[in-house]
Structure formats: C-alpha cells, structure tokens
Amino acid sequence: MLSEESISRKDFLKSLGLGGAALMAVLTSCSSSSEAVTPSSVSIDLTSNITSVGNYTYSGGIIVARIASGNTASSFVALSKACTHEGTTVIYQGNGVFYCSNHGATFSTTGAVTKGPATKSLTQYTVTVSGTTLTLS
Ligand code: FES
Known part of the structure; x- marks a missing residue:
C-alpha cells in the first residue's frame, strides 16, 4: 500500500472514483495559467x-x-x-x-x-x- 506522501494527485483523484473524462477536466482546470x-x-x-x-x-x-x-x-x-x-x-x-x-x-x-x-x-x-x-x- 502507498503511503500518503507517495500518492500522486492523479492517483488521489482516481481513488475518489473520478472517471477518465472527469479526471481530465479536473487536471486541465488546474493548468489554465500554463x-x-x-x-x-x-x-x-x-x-x-x-x-x-x-x-x-x-x-x-x-x-x-x-x-x-x-x-x-x-x-x-x-x-x-x-x-x-x-x-x-x-x-x-x-x-x-x-x-x-x-x-x-x-x-x-x-x-x-x-x-x-x-x-x-x-x-x-x-x-x-x-x-x-x-x-x-
Ligand atoms: S487571478 Fe487574481 S486578479 Fe486575476
């Protein structure tokens, strides 16, 4: 099992049950400035x-x-x-x-x-x- 320190944001969001499209929406909304x-x-x-x-x-x-x-x-x-x-x-x-x-x-x-x-x-x-x-x- 992963420790809390080693879990990535993507893995964390996956653990919440977000599907691929929802996951991409969350990830891309965080990168608008770039x-x-x-x-x-x-x-x-x-x-x-x-x-x-x-x-x-x-x-x-x-x-x-x-x-x-x-x-x-x-x-x-x-x-x-x-x-x-x-x-x-x-x-x-x-x-x-x-x-x-x-x-x-x-x-x-x-x-x-x-x-x-x-x-x-x-x-x-x-x-x-x-x-x-x-x-x-
Ligand atoms: S994001 Fe703060 S003034 Fe534009």
Missing part, C-alpha cells in the same frame, strides 16, 4: 468575428479585442488571456480596459497592469490585418 500561447496559429475572419467595437474573442491562449472601428491593425489589441496574478481568463471591458474578475486586476491595451493585485504585464502580440483576416505574431 495554456499554450501560439500567436502564429491565430487567424480570425473579421467578416464574422469581433465586428463591433468592444467585441473580443479568445484563441490559443490569447484574447483579441476590437478597440476601434475599421479593419486596420490599430483597431485591435491581442494580449495573453491568463491573468498574471493567478491565471484567471481576463475579459475586455471596453474603453481600453482588460479586467480579471477573480481579484479585480486591470490591464491596459499594452498589457500593463493598471490595478493590482497582479504585478506583471500581460504579453502583447503584434496584430496584422490583411483584407478581412487578422493574424498575430
């Missing part, structure tokens, strides 16, 4: 997505928000979506403010912290718009 961020894989069709100022969407660990009208790069902001405090997904509140509902941190359109408790900036990605397709790098 979600892969792959800007080069993001491609957004602007004819049907984030069409109005204030709209935002998520892709590959990144939040992309429309901050102005028109389909130019300066109309959009792309930041890592995981709050740098404890990893909660941020939202775009409008007026250039990204907000974390967990403890109330806010970030600017450059990803800089404008209100704690977060102390580290979100990562900003470069937006490119070609016609009606938005891509990141």
Whole structure:
C-alpha cells in the first residue's frame, strides 16, 4: 500500500472514483495559467468575428479585442488571456480596459497592469490585418 506522501494527485483523484473524462477536466482546470500561447496559429475572419467595437474573442491562449472601428491593425489589441496574478481568463471591458474578475486586476491595451493585485504585464502580440483576416505574431 502507498503511503500518503507517495500518492500522486492523479492517483488521489482516481481513488475518489473520478472517471477518465472527469479526471481530465479536473487536471486541465488546474493548468489554465500554463495554456499554450501560439500567436502564429491565430487567424480570425473579421467578416464574422469581433465586428463591433468592444467585441473580443479568445484563441490559443490569447484574447483579441476590437478597440476601434475599421479593419486596420490599430483597431485591435491581442494580449495573453491568463491573468498574471493567478491565471484567471481576463475579459475586455471596453474603453481600453482588460479586467480579471477573480481579484479585480486591470490591464491596459499594452498589457500593463493598471490595478493590482497582479504585478506583471500581460504579453502583447503584434496584430496584422490583411483584407478581412487578422493574424498575430
Ligand atoms: S487571478 Fe486575476 S486578479 Fe487574481
């Protein structure tokens, strides 16, 4: 029999009777702050997505928000979506403010912290718009 010190989290959850799908949901929910961020894989069709100022969407660990009208790069902001405090997904509140509902941190359109408790900036990605397709790098 295993001692308490040597049992893994996975084994512990299995001992509670969690099946494979439930186990994966628990394990992945604990790792949201380490979600892969792959800007080069993001491609957004602007004819049907984030069409109005204030709209935002998520892709590959990144939040992309429309901050102005028109389909130019300066109309959009792309930041890592995981709050740098404890990893909660941020939202775009409008007026250039990204907000974390967990403890109330806010970030600017450059990803800089404008209100704690977060102390580290979100990562900003470069937006490119070609016609009606938005891509990141
Ligand atoms: S997780 Fe975002 S402010 Fe705490």
